[in-house]
Amino acid sequence: MWERSLVLSAPGKVILHGEHAVVHGKVALAVALDLRTFLHLRPCAEGKVCVRLPGVGVVRSWDTSSLQALRRGVAADFDESKSPSVEQLHTLKEFAGIAAGASAPESLATLAFLYMCLAISAKYGDVPNVDILVWSELPTGAGLGSSAAYAVCLAAALLMACRAISCPLKEGESTARWTEEELTLINSWAFQGERVIHGNPSGVDNAVGTWGGALRYQSGKITPLKRVPMLRILLTNTKVPRSTKVLVAGVKEKILKFPAIMNPVLDSIDAISQECQSVLEAMPANPSPEYYPVLEELFDINQHHLNVIGVGHPSLDRLCQVTASHGLHSKLTGAGGGGCGITLLRPDTSPLAMEAAKRDLCACGFECWETNIGAPGVTLHSSSSLNAEVLHALSES
Incomplete structure (x- = not known):
C-alpha cells in the first residue's frame, strides 16, 4: 500500500x-x-x-x-x-x-x-x-x-x-x-x-x-x-475558439497555391526559431539586457509572418495593438485564429505599464496571466x- x-x-x-x-x-x-x-x-x-x-x-x-x-x-x-x-x-x-x-x-x-x-x-x-x-x-x-x-x-x-x-x-x-x-x-x-x-x-x-x-x-x-533563462511574459487568452485542423489545412492550401511566395515565409520562420534558440542558449552565461530587443524584434517579425500564412485573427491584432501602445511586443502562440498570445516582459518593464496593459486587454474581454516561460519540468x-x-x-x- x-x-x-x-x-x-x-x-x-x-x-x-x-x-x-x-x-x-x-x-x-x-x-x-x-x-x-x-x-x-x-x-x-x-x-x-x-x-x-x-x-x-x-x-x-x-x-x-x-x-x-x-x-x-x-x-x-x-x-x-x-x-x-x-x-x-x-x-x-x-x-x-x-x-x-x-x-x-x-x-x-x-x-x-x-x-x-x-x-x-x-x-x-x-x-x-x-x-x-x-x-x-x-x-x-x-x-x-x-x-x-x-x-x-x-x-x-x-x-x-x-x-x-x-x-x-x-x-x-x-x-x-x-x-x-x-x-x-x-x-x-x-x-x-x-x-x-x-x-x-x-x-x-x-x-x-x-x-x-x-x-x-x-x-x-x-x-x-x-x-535557457526564465523569461517573464504576459499570457493572454482571447477566448476566441478555433479549429487547429482547419487552420493547418488552410496553411497547406495557401502553400500549394502560392509555393514561390509561401515557402520563403516558412524558411524565414525557421530562421527565426533558430536565431531565437541561439539567443536563449547564450543568455544564461551572459545575462545582458541587449538580448531583449532582439527577442522583441523576432516576436514582431514572426507575428507578421503568421498573418501572411493566414492564421491571424482580429482578436490577435487587437492584442498586439494594445500591448504595443504600452511599449510591449506580442505574438500569437499555438494554432492562431484566436486562442492565445504571448507578450515579452523585459526585466525593467515597469509595473505601471504592465498593469495598464493588463487592464486594457481585460477591457477587450480577454483573460491575462503574468507568468514565466522556461519553467522547471x-x-x-x-x-x-x-x-x-x-x-x-x-x-x-
Missing part, C-alpha cells in the same frame, strides 16, 4: 516560434509555461482507488479487485512503447460507463487515468490503493498543454505508487526532481496518456511537461535545450513550497 502524502506538478507549454511551419519540416521552439497542474497523491482506504478532478467535475472511485480483474482482461499489450489499442480503450469505456464517441474533457481525463493506472500497475505490480486529486492553473482547450501536464503528473504519481521510480524529495527540501532515466520513463508513460486523449500527438507537450525549459522540435525529433513539492491558493485547492476532500 502507498503510505506517503505527496504533491507534484508539471508545467504547461507555449510555442515560442515555429507554429505551422513545424508541420512542414521546420524548427519549432516549445517552452515550459509556469502555469502548472498539481497532483496530490495520498494513501486510500485498503482496496480502493479514487480520482478527483474538480476542474472537469470528475469524482470516481473503484475497488482495486475490480480493476485487477479488468486489467487481466486487457493487459496483454500494455507497454510504454505501444499505443493504446482500440479494443483496450473500448473495454475501459464500457467499464467506466463512457459513451463510445465521448470527447468531453471529463470522459477523456477519466479514460486516461484508467488506462495509465492499469497499464503501469500491470508492468510494475498490483493496482495501488491511492487517492489522487488534480488541480490546475491551466485553462483547458487553450493550446497550453493542459492534458499533457495532467498526463505527466499521473505518470509520475502512478510510477511512484508502483515503486517503479524513486521518491526523491528528502526531509527539509522544498522541491526535488527525478534522475534523467526516471524522467525518460515518466515521459514515455505520459505520452501514452496523451495518446488516449488525443490519438496521435507529437509528443512535444508531454516532453515539455517532463523536462521543462525549452525544446527544439523538427521532423519528429525532440531535443531539450541545455540551459515535473517536480515534487513540500507543502512549504506551495502558495496558499494551491494548498487550498489540494486540501479539498
